[in-house]
Amino acid sequence: MIDPWLEALDQANHHLHQQGLIRQLKLRSSPNGPFVDINGSQLLSFSSNDYLGLSNHPLLKKAMAEGADIYGTGSGASALISGHSTAHHLLENRLAQTQSLHIPNVATCFINTGFMANMAMITALASLGNISIYSDTLNHASIIDGIRMAKVQSQAQVFVYPHNDVETLQALLTQDPCPHKLIVTDSVFSMDGDFAPIQQLVKIAEQHQALLFLDDAHGFGIFGKNGHGCLEHFDICSPNIIYMGTLGKAVGVSGAFIAAQKFWIEWLIQKSRPIIYSTSPSPAIAHTALKSIELIKSEEGLNKRMHLFNLISYWNQRSNFTPWHVLPSSSAIQALIIGTNNKVMEVSKSLHHSGIWVPAIRPPTVPEHTARLRITLNADHSFAHIDLLVDALSKIESNLG
Numbered sequence: 001m002i003d004p005w006l007e008a009l010d011q012a013n014h015h016l017h018q019q020g021l022i023r024q025l026k027l028r029s030s031p032n033g034p035f036v037d038i039n040g041s042q043l044l045s046f047s048s049n050d051y052l053g054l055s056n057h058p059l060l061k062k063a064m065a066e067g068a069d070i071y072g073t074g075s076g077a078s079a080l081i082s083g084h085s086t087a088h089h090l091l092e093n094r095l096a097q098t099q100s101l102h103i104p105n106v107a108t109c110f111i112n113t114g115f116m117a118n119m120a121m122i123t124a125l126a127s128l129g130n131i132s133i134y135s136d137t138l139n140h141a142s143i144i145d146g147i148r149m150a151k152v153q154s155q156a157q158v159f160v161y162p163h164n165d166v167e168t169l170q171a172l173l174t175q176d177p178c179p180h181k182l183i184v185t186d187s188v189f190s191m192d193g194d195f196a197p198i199q200q201l202v203k204i205a206e207q208h209q210a211l212l213f214l215d216d217a218h219g220f221g222i223f224g225k226n227g228h229g230c231l232e233h234f235d236i237c238s239p240n241i242i243y244m245g246t247l248g249k250a251v252g253v254s255g256a257f258i259a260a261q262k263f264w265i266e267w268l269i270q271k272s273r274p275i276i277y278s279t280s281p282s283p284a285i286a287h288t289a290l291k292s293i294e295l296i297k298s299e300e301g302l303n304k305r306m307h308l309f310n311l312i313s314y315w316n317q318r319s320n321f322t323p324w325h326v327l328p329s330s331s332a333i334q335a336l337i338i339g340t341n342n343k344v345m346e347v348s349k350s351l352h353h354s355g356i357w358v359p360a361i362r363p364p365t366v367p368e369h370t371a372r373l374r375i376t377l378n379a380d381h382s383f384a385h386i387d388l389l390v391d392a393l394s395k396i397e398s399n400l401g
């Protein structure tokens with residue numbers, strides 16, 4: 001009998017229901033694309049982070065089969081045991097090239113997911129002790145959890161600064177005698193779509209001999225002349241930067257990497273539990289990600305990125321249709337603040353009835369009272385798709401009064 005457990009579970013679920021916070025999986029039975037089959041209906045989708053529409057690209061599907069053919073499907077062990085294959089090595093070299101103009105003496109480490117990469121790097125740095133971590137209040141959950149773990153394992157001091165508030169950050173750093181200071185931020189915020197003030201943060205980090213950890217999950221593959229991410233976009237080079245890029249979003253595959261000066265990557269391999277104690281990513285995935293990075297840099301990739309930027313501008317022009325607050329964003333992530341949990345669910349459901357799929361994002365993913373639609377644009381969309389979304393939202397908004 002497990003009655004005490006079931007009682008607690010009932011109570012917890014009841015609480016979630018009352019707050020409008022029950023989450024449900026939706027079954028997608030088609031690949032990603034502008035239209036997807038969700039729970040049996042075909043819907044126009046503004047919901048995936050597959051920003052360039054590469055996850056169903058014929059060249060990458062071929063690369064996945066080729067990678068499995070050459071290296072096998074699984075890596076068989078963690079990287080330090082026997083899971084580090086030529087596919088991983090080639091990918092890491094190529095990833096290092098993508099950041100070589102931005103981080104001196106750069107090396108990279110390929111990791112299963114961005115979530116793990118953030119936990120891995122933050123805890124490895126914290127293990128050096130005497131650390132203060134400065135974290136933007138809107139940072140991603142994986143950064144928050146990495147910091148929580150650093151606090152428990154290494155007694156890190158933690159300062160959460162208001163969103164993008166460099167003055168407060170500067171003031172906090174100035175008063176801090178701690179020798180090891182680490183500033184951590186999303187480069188493009190995952191639920192708001194805005195940029196961190198990266199150039200200012202680099203200057204502040206250099207001034208305080210701090211490290212700056214940049215999570216470019218939503219920038220790598222999109223920004224910069226070759227799609228190499230936010231450091232290329234802003235033409236930044238600094239030895240103080242530790243960079244995280246993901247391969248499951250614009251790159252269309254899965255996994256992530258840390259890029260930093262070589263000695264940091266060596267330290268990561270010594271200390272990071274998510275790397276040491278986890279089977280390394282599939283070599284077929286490494287092989288596919290390598291091909292995807294080439295594709296992103298090619299003329300085809302450039303055209304896709306340009307089209308995405310045109311779509312973003314078009315949405316920005318059209319999004320003044322509504323009294324709902326549209327957060328200013330020049331990235332593929334466009335947030336429409338609806339307010340309450342129940343209302344955002346109602347709007348998302350009404351869109352669903354109109355044949356459009358936009359996920360509703362509620363607390364704790366976003367701050368209380370800022371439940372929102374998270375609209376993600378991708379290079380497979382057309383301008384007409386955006387018109388359909390705007391028309392549907394306008395109707396819903398006027399019906400709700």
Ligand SMILES: Cc1ncc(COP(=O)(O)O)c(C=O)c1O
Pocket residue numbers: 112113114115116118140142186189190215217218246247248255256
């Ligand atoms: C800012 C940010 N960092 C990290 C991650 C985690 O990356 P992954 O999906 O590869 O685990 C995400 C995922 O959504 C993200 O938005």
